[in-house]
Amino acid sequence: MPKTVDHEVRRAQLADAVVRVAARDGLHAVTMRSVAAEADVSLRQVQYYFRSKAELLHGTLRHLEQQSRERWSARLAELPRPYSGRAVVEAFLAEALPSDEVSRAFHLLGASYAVLAMTDPDLAEQPFVAGLNHLESQLADALRAAQAEGDLPVELDVSREAARLIAINHGIGTSVLVGQRTAEEAEAVLRYHVDRLFGSSG
């Protein structure tokens, strides 16, 4: 037996390097060599832990999703119990908006992978769409809870409201990353949307 390093940890470190390179220079700038340099590691090591570039990108996507789930449940844990439906919705919006560097990177990578998935169907689509659906149903659940609390009008179609929320969130996030809007302006638009949903009272 040799050095016995934890492969999962190494892979996570390399995935982080991918994220940093892509957030800085774009996903097209992610090459085996640029990732190796970013992680301060030899090219061979990247090859060792990811047999191909496709595997590297695929692994990074899974890494991102796991991180996203962790951040999301951390945010939920901070919320006062029992959950208010509105609080969950606002937490979701705050989380996904590219306000700080971490969420900026996350959103940028998400958009990059989405574009890839548009023309590389089988490769990136499966985990990608699955993640989106998961999020959407979680959000729909929160909306349903809000309806039960009497916070949200019962005549609203929760699944469509969830779809609308994710869509608006993705769209407004993109506009921030592209430089059309500041994060503050984007937040105002989102707050406007939530106010129109729940009523502006709070």
Place this chain on the structure above:
Amino acid sequence: MPKTVDHEVRRAQLADAVVRVAARDGLHAVTMRSVAAEADVSLRQVQYYFRSKAELLHGTLRHLEQQSRERWSARLAELPRPYSGRAVVEAFLAEALPSDEVSRAFHLLGASYAVLAMTDPDLAEQPFVAGLNHLESQLADALRAAQAEGDLPVELDVSREAARLIAINHGIGTSVLVGQRTAEEAEAVLRYHVDRLFGSSG
């Protein structure tokens, strides 16, 4: 003087080739050679009409924007006068949804360029953001008109409604291109949104 070909026409043909390649294989598959092959033209000719790849991509972006403007005004021309504010909004949503192959290509290219603009600030940002702002203000005007007609509640913030519409439209379009939703489902979500704006009566 030599053959005297119309450079603008040639450039437009090459830009169309870029669009076809990108819509089929992704923007990363757009190379000087692939564009030449798609346009059934020599590599040299692509080089002749676009001095560099950056210029090719830049020119294609401008070409797309011009096309988008033309399609948009064609749709407006089909509308019964005087414009109903709601009709303008619905025309906008119908236009931008990736339902047919043309709008699919348009939306896919738009998303790809958006991702590029996120990390190539100065290059693609200027025309890109300008186009978005133009569209947004046009939409805000239509909403204001609807308010004047009494179609739309006057207490609504038209600029935020316009931002919301564009965001939701972009987000839902992406979900279609990624394969999460069909165009029909997306249209239902959009119609839901418009109904909640104007009232479901019609």
Place this chain on the structure above:
DNA sequence: GTGTATCTGATACAGGTGTATCACAATCGC
């Protein structure tokens, strides 16, 4: 210690990339 399985560094290879060069064809003013 020693051997063996795990890990790693250096380097090579074939293919694709954007770009440049050079000679030649095509066209029009005169």
Place this chain on the structure above:
DNA sequence: GCGATTGTGATACACCTGTATCAGATACAC
């Protein structure tokens, strides 16, 4: 017709890409 200007084909160059290879470290079981 002639010659200058514009357009075009073939080809070469340097660089970067993903991937493969091969010898040599490293660290534990025994």
